[in-house]
Amino acid sequence: MASNPPAPEAPYAPSQWSADSFGYGDHRTDEGPWEEWNPTADSVRPVRGKHRVAKQRGGGFARSSTVLGVGVIAAVSAGGMASANTGKAPVSISIPDLPNVGSLISDDEPAPETASALSAFGSETAVDTTDADDSGAADAGEALRSRIMAQVESQHTQYEVKAAADAKKAEADAVAKAEKEARAKAAAAKKKAAEEAAEKAEAARLAELAKQYTLPTSSYTITSTFGQAGSLWSSGYHTGLDFAAPTGTLIKAVHSATVTEAGWAGSYGYRTILTLDDGTELWFCHQSSINVSVGQKVATGDVIGRVGATGNVTGAHLHLEVHPDGNPTGIDPAAWLRGKGLNP
Template sequence: MASNPPAPEAPYAPAQPSTETFGYGGYRTDEGPWEEWNPTAESIRPVRGKHRVAKQRGGGFARSSTVLGVGVIAAVSAGGMASANTGKAPVSISMPDLPGVGSLISEDEPAPEAAPALASFGSEAAVDTDTDADQSVADAGEALRSRIMAQAESQKTQVEVKAAAAAAKAKADAVVKAEKEAEAKAAAAKKKAAEEAAAKVEAARLAELAKQYTLPTSSYTITSTFGQAGSLWSSGYHTGLDFAAPTGTLIKAVHTGTITEAGWAGAYGYRTILTLDDGTEIWFCHQSSISVSVGQKVATGDVIGRVGATGNVTGAHLHLEVHANGSADGIDPAAWLRSKGLNP
């Protein structure tokens, strides 16, 4: 800060010379007498800024406004330093109403702004500091609150996205499951329809075969089945299907074929063998009589003999065996008859 140097004081000349020649403040002949000197605007170099030197108005006291300003600033600075160093409350300092001070300010310039009271100088700084600190804390709290709210919103968004994805996946899974169930039902219905159609075809075929095949006798009762175990049979199990019927009941050819054997067969009693065109042999055993001869061609339903009790038997019945392709081991006659559309 620039300041103007103080104006030089006028030399002092006593009204009457002192008679003393030695001592402090004594009169010296080589120093005077001097005329009284008053500084004027013409004799003083103009100063910078707003401060100007005005003419002295009464009282004989004049000062530079710069000197006064420097003094005030120094006093304020000293008060602030004392307050900072001692930690005590600053002391209010008031300036006396000196005569002629008001004349230092030019009438054509605005009055300078009043300096703040020294008592409130340190306190205002403290208030500003506290206010700034409170504002900083408020700003930090608001920033933290905003951050927490942003994180909460982000987490909420993530939860909503996950929930939407889970719902979409569940919906897609439900659609896929429904499609699979529909496909399974359609496949089952198709399979069932195919099976029903096949069953109809098979029924038609068996019905046609039934016209070509017939059961070997009538008025019968099934008494023993194929594979039944027991000591009554030499092999340990039953090798045919027994139709119990009264002696003399007619025995018929089950299908068209050729008679390849007709006569006594030991434990089988009187036996007739009918060989079909596909090589299957049908054995009719325990007959009471034989009505055909070897090499004879017969058709379905032709009479070939009568039920009897010859051979190893416990009563009158027809013992029927089926040998596929002329094999020694027989197969289940009941299953074979069912395959031809017959139900024994």
């Protein structure tokens, strides 16, 4: 940049200033002296660096970042001044999207799309976009509201579908449960009816058997039961059922049978053994007398002897034992008699 040579100092001439040029009535001694100022190389800081001016094409803005910045600042300043002077709403400036800022300040030729964007920027006029912004905001809000309502509706629909499915499942479960309970009740009733029928049939069978069987004596008291432990018995426990009765009380055949033994049996005293048709042996022990002989056939209720106290005893009684199939080990005579419809 060229520097101006210093100007010669001008003489102070108060008479040169007039009231017409400054609006004062007369000369003021507190002002002046006035001098003309010309910038010089010493007073002005030299500008360093160099500026590159981009080529302009088609009347658009230059590619230089400096020129573009000045243009944008000028446009913004003009808008601000217009707004301040007129009192109108601020005018928004529309700036097109630029592909690359580096391309704007490069010395190379701009890309076609960059040149088009710059040309459009140079020719575009400022418009008031306040209404457009409001409309866009309203459209965005309406879209958001619609999306939210759609989600709510979808969730509500899903809830209704699930509720309907749950209700249907609950109804099906209730029906299944009712059917299961009905089947269980029917099965229980059927089982109970079958049990009652079986009990009736058994009662009828026992009643019929009771006609074929009888207790071995009458006017008795049960004094010892099967399996009872004690030192009175050589085996350590009682092997039969004792009917205590006065000596001479009649002993009867429990069922039709054959006399297979009749006589003395050591600790059993006088004993009579009856063998039934199924092979079961009935032992009648401690008799005072025997009224039958071996090989004799007897019927239910026939007298076969009398109660006594012979053998290993502590008092008069009938000792009865039951041996299925002639097994030496006997079973509980009371249970066997109950199975024949008799209750000792």
